[in-house]
Amino acid sequence: MDQLLKILKTNARLSNAELAVMLDLTEEEVAEKIAAYESAGVIKGYTAIIDDAAIDPGLVTAMIELKVTPLSQSGYDEIAREIANYDEVESVRLMSGAYDILVSVTGRNIREVSQFVSARLAAIDAVSSTTTHFELKAYKFNGVPIFDEDTDERGMVSP
Numbered sequence: 001m002d003q004l005l006k007i008l009k010t011n012a013r014l015s016n017a018e019l020a021v022m023l024d025l026t027e028e029e030v031a032e033k034i035a036a037y038e039s040a041g042v043i044k045g046y047t048a049i050i051d052d053a054a055i056d057p058g059l060v061t062a063m064i065e066l067k068v069t070p071l072s073q074s075g076y077d078e079i080a081r082e083i084a085n086y087d088e089v090e091s092v093r094l095m096s097g098a099y100d101i102l103v104s105v106t107g108r109n110i111r112e113v114s115q116f117v118s119a120r121l122a123a124i125d126a127v128s129s130t131t132t133h134f135e136l137k138a139y140k141f142n143g144v145p146i147f148d149e150d151t152d153e154r155g156m157v158s159p
Contacts, residue, residue, distance in 0.1 A: 004033055005042070010143050012046045049144050052106060061090075061106045061135040062113045064121060065099035067128045076100060079126050088116050099131065110134065 003023060007014065016027045016034075023030065037043040052059045066083075070076050076094050083103055084092045091104040103121065107113035113132070122130050138146055 002033075004030065005037065008034075008043070049141050049146065051146060056108070058109055059106055060108075060110055060113055061104065061138075062117075063133045063135065064103040064105060064117055065095075065131040065133070066101040066103060066121065067130075068100040069126045069128055070100075071126060079124065082124065083121065086116075086120060088113075088120075 004019065007019060007022060014022075016030045019025075019030045020027045025033075034043065052061070068076060068079055071078050080092050080094065080101060083089055083101070088105045088107060089103055090106060091102075093102045094100065095102050105113055105116060107116060113134070117130055117132055121127060140146060
């Protein structure tokens with residue numbers, strides 16, 4: 001992966017001037033490279049990594065595995081697009097292995113996520129089964145460590 005993309009992936013707020021210094025390029029070269037990546041569809045968008053628990057400790061994130069029967073004309077794509085259109089859905093990925101599609105969802109509580117899975121996802125004709133895993137804690141997201149600054153106050157106990 002290009003060094004510029006690696007830097008942008010972890011901090012897209014850096015200015016072209018800062019990026020130019022880091023990469024030993026001119027600001028114009030950085031701007032041209034970014035524009036080329038955007039027009040080629042390599043850069044799909046820019047986002048902030050938000051600690052949802054800092055906003056609302058009751059929020060829950062779930063990873064939902066879906067076993068799906070692919071459609072005869074569009075395979076998994078049409079099903080994935082349908083799922084991606086729900087506001088609750090943060091990501092949809094086609095996977096190899098024991099299940100077909102992995103969906104990431106955030107809700108106000110476990111009940112809300114469970115209701116979404118049973119009423120929306122499981123109700124899709126092509127979905128044959130679902131398995132929901134609730135996130136307990138996140139340590140790294142999109143390449144960015146998100147460790148809490150809390151320290152372990154228990155300390156070592158020695159004789």
